[in-house]
Amino acid sequence: MERAGGGLMTNIKDVAERAGVSVATVSRVLNGRSPVAETRERVLAAVRELGYRPNNVARALRTARTGALGLIISDLTNPFFTELADAVEDAARSLGYSLVIGNAGERPDQQDDYIRTLLDRRIDGLLVSSAGTGSAMLSEAVASGTPLVLLDRTVPGIDAPCVRADGHGALTDLAAHLAALGRRRPAIIVAPGGTPTGDERLELFRTALAAHGIALPDERVGATLDLQHTGGRRVMSDLLDLPEPPDAVLATDNLMALGAMDELRARGLRVPDDVALVVYDDVPWFRHTDPPLTAIAQPTRDLGRAAVHTLLECVEGRRPDSVLLPARLVPRRSCGESRAAD
Amino acid sequence: MERAGGGLMTNIKDVAERAGVSVATVSRVLNGRSPVAETRERVLAAVRELGYRPNNVARALRTARTGALGLIISDLTNPFFTELADAVEDAARSLGYSLVIGNAGERPDQQDDYIRTLLDRRIDGLLVSSAGTGSAMLSEAVASGTPLVLLDRTVPGIDAPCVRADGHGALTDLAAHLAALGRRRPAIIVAPGGTPTGDERLELFRTALAAHGIALPDERVGATLDLQHTGGRRVMSDLLDLPEPPDAVLATDNLMALGAMDELRARGLRVPDDVALVVYDDVPWFRHTDPPLTAIAQPTRDLGRAAVHTLLECVEGRRPDSVLLPARLVPRRSCGESRAAD
DNA sequence: CCGTTCCATGTAATCGATTTCATCCTTGGC
DNA sequence: GCCAAGGATGAAATCGATTACATGGAACGG
Structure with a gap:
C-alpha cells in the first residue's frame, strides 16, 4: 500500500544506516538521552542531510501520548466561541500540544460523533463546550479514562472539572x-x-x-x-x-x-x-x-488558558478543581x- | 508506562479472546471482509459487550492513512476565515475525515511551525490559507509528498492547486x-x-x-x-x-x-x-x-467544500486543477x- | 592486576492494528 | 471416491517509533 504521492518520507532506520548506528541510538540522540558527543554529531548530521522528521503516529502508538488535545465547540461561527477556540489553540500550542477542533454546531448527535472520533484518535485530553444537556458519549469519555474538562457550560451528570465565567x-x-x-x-x-x-x-x-x-x-x-x-x-x-x-x-x-x-x-x-x-x-x-x-x-482568553492548564493537570494524573473566573x-x-x- | 487515568481501553486482542477467535478475524469482521455469519455475530457481540473501539493510532501506522486533514488558517478571529473553517470542517466530516486546525495568526514563522507539526502527525492532506508570501515549510510539504491545496491565497513558488474566489x-x-x-x-x-x-x-x-x-x-x-x-x-x-x-x-x-x-x-x-x-x-x-x-x-462555504474535494482528489492520486469561484x-x-x- | 561499576551502544520486545501467507475444511465436478 | 477450488481462519510479518535488557569496553579502586 504505497502512499499516493510517492511519498519519500525517511524513517529512523534510514537515519541509523546513514549514521552507521542502530535505531536505538538515533532515538536516544533525538530524545536527549545518553550518547557521546561524536556519535551524536554523526546522527544529527544524518538527520539534517535526510531531512528526517520522526513519525508522530508511531511514536504515539508506543508512548500512548499523541500530543494532541481535542476541543468540541458548540458553534464555530459564534464569535464568542471563536475567541475561546483561538485562546485554547494558543495555550495548547505554547505548551507543545496541537488542537483537533470539532464543531458540534449546537447538535448533540454531531457532538457525540465527534467525541467518538476524538477518543478513537487517542487524543491526550478533551475540552468540551457542550451542546445540549444529556450526552451519552460524554459519560463514555470519562469512562474511557480520557482526561476531560468542561468549558463554559456545565453538564449535570458529568463528573469533570469545569472552567467557566x-x-x-x-x-x-x-x-x-x-x-x-x-x-x-x-x-x-x-x-x-x-x-x-x-x-x-x-x-x-x-x-x-x-x-x-x-x-x-x-x-x-x-x-x-x-x-x-x-x-x-x-x-x-x-x-x-x-x-x-x-x-x-x-x-x-x-x-x-x-x-x-x-x-x-x-x-x-x-x-x-x-x-x-x-x-x-x-x-x-x-x-x-x-x-x-x-x-x-x-x-474569554483567560478561560481558554485556564481550561488548557486544568486539562493538562488531569493529563498528569492530578484531579484539579473547577475554575470560576469573574465576568465584568x-x-x-x-x-x-x-x-x-x- | 501506564496511561494516567488508569484507562481501561480494550484492544483487539481482548475482543479476540472473548469471541474465541484470532485478532485477524476480528479485524476482518470490523472491516467487512470474509467471515461467516455465525463467527461475525460472536465477534460483534464481544465488541458490544466490551465497548471496544479500534485504536486509530495503530490503524494509521499500519495503513499510512490517519483520516485527518490539516487546515492552516491565517486568523481564526477573522469572521471570513471562521466561516471558511466552518465550511471546511463540515465538508471534511461529512466525508469521514476530521480536521486539525492550525491558527497561523498572520505570522509566517508560526505557520511554518504548524505545517511541521501537521506533517509529523502524518495528516492525509493539508489545506493552507497562507500568511505572508514565502514559506520554507510549504515547499517542504510538497516535497514530502503530502497532498497540498492552497486556499483563498496563492503562493508564488508553490506548485499546488489553489481554490479561491x-x-x-x-x-x-x-x-x-x-x-x-x-x-x-x-x-x-x-x-x-x-x-x-x-x-x-x-x-x-x-x-x-x-x-x-x-x-x-x-x-x-x-x-x-x-x-x-x-x-x-x-x-x-x-x-x-x-x-x-x-x-x-x-x-x-x-x-x-x-x-x-x-x-x-x-x-x-x-x-x-x-x-x-x-x-x-x-x-x-x-x-x-x-x-x-x-x-x-x-x-465562502462553496470555497470550503471545493477545497476539501480538491484535496481529496490529490489524496487519491489525481492532480486536480485549481478552482476559481466567482465572487459577487x-x-x-x-x-x-x-x-x-x- | 583483577574485579566491579558505569556508560555507550546494540538487540529485540512492544504498542495495536492490518494484511500476507499458510492451513484446514468444505464443496463440487467428474 | 478423488482431486481441485475456494472460503474461513490463524500465525506471523509489518508499520516506525521507544525502551527494557544484554553486551562489551573503559575507568577505577583496592
Whole structure:
C-alpha cells in the first residue's frame, strides 16, 4: 500500500544506516538521552542531510501520548466561541500540544460523533463546550479514562472539572446600573429549553434586580428557539408587543443580541432612548455598533488558558478543581449616559 | 508506562479472546471482509459487550492513512476565515475525515511551525490559507509528498492547486455601481506589503473603474500595516486628510472595513452621504450595521467544500486543477440608493 | 592486576492494528 | 471416491517509533 504521492518520507532506520548506528541510538540522540558527543554529531548530521522528521503516529502508538488535545465547540461561527477556540489553540500550542477542533454546531448527535472520533484518535485530553444537556458519549469519555474538562457550560451528570465565567458580580453591577438609570421594566432573552447556563443567568439577574426593588416577571423572560440571530429577533418582537413593553433588555448571547437590535431598528425604536440593550459576551463587533453596546464581558482568553492548564493537570494524573473566573460589566452607551440619570 | 487515568481501553486482542477467535478475524469482521455469519455475530457481540473501539493510532501506522486533514488558517478571529473553517470542517466530516486546525495568526514563522507539526502527525492532506508570501515549510510539504491545496491565497513558488474566489465580475459590477451613483473619487484600502491577493484586487478594481473613465490614483491607494481594524482606521484617516478626499472607499478585508467605519463615525461623517463604503467579504455582521454595508461576497462555504474535494482528489492520486469561484456584488445601502442616481 | 561499576551502544520486545501467507475444511465436478 | 477450488481462519510479518535488557569496553579502586 504505497502512499499516493510517492511519498519519500525517511524513517529512523534510514537515519541509523546513514549514521552507521542502530535505531536505538538515533532515538536516544533525538530524545536527549545518553550518547557521546561524536556519535551524536554523526546522527544529527544524518538527520539534517535526510531531512528526517520522526513519525508522530508511531511514536504515539508506543508512548500512548499523541500530543494532541481535542476541543468540541458548540458553534464555530459564534464569535464568542471563536475567541475561546483561538485562546485554547494558543495555550495548547505554547505548551507543545496541537488542537483537533470539532464543531458540534449546537447538535448533540454531531457532538457525540465527534467525541467518538476524538477518543478513537487517542487524543491526550478533551475540552468540551457542550451542546445540549444529556450526552451519552460524554459519560463514555470519562469512562474511557480520557482526561476531560468542561468549558463554559456545565453538564449535570458529568463528573469533570469545569472552567467557566461567574456572572454574579457583573449581573449585580448591571442591576445597579439599570436601576441608577431609572429603568423599571427589564426583560431577558435566554437560550432555549432551560439550559443550566441560561437558567443561572436568569436567576442571578432576577435576584440582583430584586435588591433594587425591581421585578423580572415571567412574561418578560423570553426563551428563544435557537441560539441564533433569528431567535433573538422573534423574541424581541414578542417582548415589544407586550402591554407593558420592557425599557431594558439583556440578551444572554451575542447572536441573539444581534437579532434583537435588528428588530428594534426595524421598528424605528432607538437605543438607548426607547430601550436599553445589554449583551452577554463582549465580542469586538459590539464596540463598533451605533451606539456601542454595554456588555457583560467574559474573560474569554483567560478561560481558554485556564481550561488548557486544568486539562493538562488531569493529563498528569492530578484531579484539579473547577475554575470560576469573574465576568465584568463593560458600560457603554446602550443603556443611556450615566450622568443623565444623576 | 501506564496511561494516567488508569484507562481501561480494550484492544483487539481482548475482543479476540472473548469471541474465541484470532485478532485477524476480528479485524476482518470490523472491516467487512470474509467471515461467516455465525463467527461475525460472536465477534460483534464481544465488541458490544466490551465497548471496544479500534485504536486509530495503530490503524494509521499500519495503513499510512490517519483520516485527518490539516487546515492552516491565517486568523481564526477573522469572521471570513471562521466561516471558511466552518465550511471546511463540515465538508471534511461529512466525508469521514476530521480536521486539525492550525491558527497561523498572520505570522509566517508560526505557520511554518504548524505545517511541521501537521506533517509529523502524518495528516492525509493539508489545506493552507497562507500568511505572508514565502514559506520554507510549504515547499517542504510538497516535497514530502503530502497532498497540498492552497486556499483563498496563492503562493508564488508553490506548485499546488489553489481554490479561491475570482473578484473580476464583482469588481466590474462595483465600478459600474459606483459610476452610476456619481462617485468620482474612489479609494481602496489594501493589505500590507503587496500580497498577491491585495495586488490583484487593486488592479481589477482600477481597470474596472477605468472603463467608466474614473481614475484610481496612487495617493488614494492606502496600504495598511496590519490586516486589522486599527490599520484600517489609520489608513482611512490618511485618506480623509487628502486635499481631495475620496467619495467612495473599498476596504479589501472585513476587519479593515470595521476600522474605516469607526474613523468615519469619529469624524461625524455619514455613510453613504459623505462617503460610500464597500467591504470585501460579506460577513453576517455587516448586514446589521447602520447602514447595511454593500459587500463583495465570496462564496465562502462553496470555497470550503471545493477545497476539501480538491484535496481529496490529490489524496487519491489525481492532480486536480485549481478552482476559481466567482465572487459577487451585494448592493446594500452604504453607497446610496440606486434610484437616487437614475 | 583483577574485579566491579558505569556508560555507550546494540538487540529485540512492544504498542495495536492490518494484511500476507499458510492451513484446514468444505464443496463440487467428474 | 478423488482431486481441485475456494472460503474461513490463524500465525506471523509489518508499520516506525521507544525502551527494557544484554553486551562489551573503559575507568577505577583496592
